[in-house]
Amino acid sequence: MRKILAVARYEFIGAITRLGYLLTLIGMPLFVGCLIAVTSLATVRSATESLAKKRSIGIVDESGLFASAPDSIETELMPDLGRIRSADIALRVRRTELRRFGSLKEAHLALQRGEVASIIRIPTDYLTSGKLQEYVGPKREFELASGQISAGSLLRPWLVRGLLKGRVDAETGDRAAEPAKIERLVIDPTGAVAPADLIREVRPLIVPIGFAMLLLLSVFTSASYLATALAEEKQNRALELLLTSLTADQLFWGKLLGLWAAALLQFVFYLGLVAVPAAFAFAALGLNIAQAMVGICYFVLGFFFFGAVLLTVGAIGNTQKYTQQLSAVCTLTGVLPMMVLTPLLSQPRGALARTLTYIPFTAPITGLLRFGADALPWWEFVISVLVLTISSGLVIRFCGRIFRVALLATGTTPKLGQLWQWLRTG
Amino acid sequence: MKPALTPEPSARAPLLELRRVSKRFGSLVAVEELSLALQPGEIFGLLGPNGAGKTTLLRMSVDLLRPDSGEVLLLGGAPCGEALERIGYLPEERGLPTRARVLNLLTYLGELKGMTREDSRQQARSLLRRMELDVRERSRVGELSKGNQQKVQLASALMGNPQVLLIDEPFNGLDPVNRSLAIELLKERVAAGKAVLISTHQLQHVEQLCHRLLLLNRGRVLLEGEVDAVRRSHADGSILVSGTGDFGSLPGVERWTAAAQGNGQAPIRLFLRSGVTPDAILQQVVERRLSLRSFAPHVPTLEEIFVRAVERARA
Numbered sequence: 232m233r234k235i236l237a238v239a240r241y242e243f244i245g246a247i248t249r250l251g252y253l254l255t256l257i258g259m260p261l262f263v264g265c266l267i268a269v270t271s272l273a274t275v276r277s278a279t280e281s282l283a284k285k286r287s288i289g290i291v292d293e294s295g296l297f298a299s300a301p302d303s304i305e306t307e308l309m310p311d312l313g314r315i316r317s318a319d320i321a322l323r324v325r326r327t328e329l330r331r332f333g334s335l336k337e338a339h340l341a342l343q344r345g346e347v348a349s350i351i352r353i354p355t356d357y358l359t360s361g362k363l364q365e366y367v368g369p370k371r372e373f374e375l376a377s378g379q380i381s382a383g384s385l386l387r388p389w390l391v392r393g394l395l396k397g398r399v400d401a402e403t404g405d406r407a408a409e410p411a412k413i414e415r416l417v418i419d420p421t422g423a424v425a426p427a428d429l430i431r432e433v434r435p436l437i438v439p440i441g442f443a444m445l446l447l448l449s450v451f452t453s454a455s456y457l458a459t460a461l462a463e464e465k466q467n468r469a470l471e472l473l474l475t476s477l478t479a480d481q482l483f484w485g486k487l488l489g490l491w492a493a494a495l496l497q498f499v500f501y502l503g504l505v506a507v508p509a510a511f512a513f514a515a516l517g518l519n520i521a522q523a524m525v526g527i528c529y530f531v532l533g534f535f536f537f538g539a540v541l542l543t544v545g546a547i548g549n550t551q552k553y554t555q556q557l558s559a560v561c562t563l564t565g566v567l568p569m570m571v572l573t574p575l576l577s578q579p580r581g582a583l584a585r586t587l588t589y590i591p592f593t594a595p596i597t598g599l600l601r602f603g604a605d606a607l608p609w610w611e612f613v614i615s616v617l618v619l620t621i622s623s624g625l626v627i628r629f630c631g632r633i634f635r636v637a638l639l640a641t642g643t644t645p646k647l648g649q650l651w652q653w654l655r656t657g
Numbered sequence: 658m659k660p661a662l663t664p665e666p667s668a669r670a671p672l673l674e675l676r677r678v679s680k681r682f683g684s685l686v687a688v689e690e691l692s693l694a695l696q697p698g699e700i701f702g703l704l705g706p707n708g709a710g711k712t713t714l715l716r717m718s719v720d721l722l723r724p725d726s727g728e729v730l731l732l733g734g735a736p737c738g739e740a741l742e743r744i745g746y747l748p749e750e751r752g753l754p755t756r757a758r759v760l761n762l763l764t765y766l767g768e769l770k771g772m773t774r775e776d777s778r779q780q781a782r783s784l785l786r787r788m789e790l791d792v793r794e795r796s797r798v799g800e801l802s803k804g805n806q807q808k809v810q811l812a813s814a815l816m817g818n819p820q821v822l823l824i825d826e827p828f829n830g831l832d833p834v835n836r837s838l839a840i841e842l843l844k845e846r847v848a849a850g851k852a853v854l855i856s857t858h859q860l861q862h863v864e865q866l867c868h869r870l871l872l873l874n875r876g877r878v879l880l881e882g883e884v885d886a887v888r889r890s891h892a893d894g895s896i897l898v899s900g901t902g903d904f905g906s907l908p909g910v911e912r913w914t915a916a917a918q919g920n921g922q923a924p925i926r927l928f929l930r931s932g933v934t935p936d937a938i939l940q941q942v943v944e945r946r947l948s949l950r951s952f953a954p955h956v957p958t959l960e961e962i963f964v965r966a967v968e969r970a971r972a
Binding site for chain 2: 234237238241244245249460463464466468469471472473474475476477
């Protein structure tokens, strides 16, 4: 045990002082935070700028149908955001002026002078053809193609109101312009009805997804690193020196524990950095002990499983390149549930979700996601944990055998037949 | 100069003993029916061409490989557990983790040898000081020169003050100064009653350092015994003479190498007719009043013996 702990401590210190580990540990939250902030800001800014550019739109109404239509449009911007920040009216509503021109030539001059962002020409046959023309200045084609708010879409309610004005009452005109504001209601199992709340729906998934991301991050960084480091040690025969002082089993367990400790530190760091402050700031997140326990259970078992598999990959590989390729295949199987996240969450009790719950490679992430979606019955959780525990035990046992023999095998990369032989003789 | 045997090897039980061990890899015979006993206080030379089975023998000695038959005894027992902690091993194709810091790595290896962390760190520092590497103790292994990495390798084998040192080509990559330092360190271990098994191709080191040797070829023993005895036993009766005069024309001399006319510079090697003794030749030198600076039986170098023995075995 003393030697196992010595190896574990050495591997732990080696792992956590690695630049890649430190960059991942500290850089990842910064990167993710910055990414979320930048993309959110960019989205809001893009929409705001797009509207700002259209503060004034030229109208050439050749049809005469809209002579008495209003001279401005009010657009609600990002209603969800507006709800959260209801006080910030400036963000919520944008007013666009509609400037009328008697001729297209006159409007073109205004566009060239930058007095209007674009021109909408309503031809004489609009009522029968339904066609409008939007004129924009040069270098604006991409903006239109990229799907930013176009003058045409901004004008749609205005056109409807204009067409119906005088023919129907104002209220009917409003409904025709904006036919529905659907309010989603949710009936819970007790029969209580409450407005649908996106945040409340996502909330139970936050902790499981957090655990899943942590597991993947640890497997991708620490375990993959250990596999390639082991391949390097094997390649330069440093392992031969170590194996005269301790057994392959001691080395295997020491490395696995050291690796696990490094992953645990990563986990605790993120928990302290993100989850705890978040729990205080958003008490509504509803973190509960059950979620944390299930998360920790899957995290520990999943990490031991992937750790053992990747250690064996490191022992088998004779070059770092080969080891990296093989590690990538193994870790990708772990990511599979994230790749099929949409069908998994839309049908968390479906055949796909159930199957992935019982496969050791995909069980940790699938189990976590299904638990978050409240679609993991206790008996499925027990089976899944049992499968993972037994397969982790078997993997550790069989990988330990291969590990023992493979560590000293150099030269060509072993084939399946040779692996089978090692498994039997190791 | 060869270190004195301390104590008399035969007086104590062998520290490492291989009894008729054999190892095959498929159809390849790596080692066959090999026996060897490494005594306390001796340096043992393991020789052989590439592929002779030296590495396999070393690996079997430290339990990295199990023999197909025969027995390996380390400190009187099976090579496992605590017995292995008392072995210092330096494999030939060696490398250390390049990212590791020198002191931390040696401390770690000492811990694996059963030392406490504090003792291990202390010994690592002491060894590094001895090897003039103390200023580089915080350096990463990969930052060191090849020679310094080799010294760290040797230090790693010496961690834990092992009873038996099994070292493969220990002087590779060392300059003459550091080679002397390494030899000194090995001699100190032997003086303290430890045993050293050196596998090397550098035969001059075997002549200088080793008490006994074993020459392997294709897994079989070609030669073994005390170094001086092996050399003497391979002497062909020729004489090395230096001086002035016509040594080649002496009766009883069959042929000679180099110039027959001694010019007082390089020695001449005289091959004698059957039945002629060196004493008879010396008698004639005196009678003819040839100027003689040196006169000694020719003892072949280990390199000559090695090449001859291997070629004979291959033939």
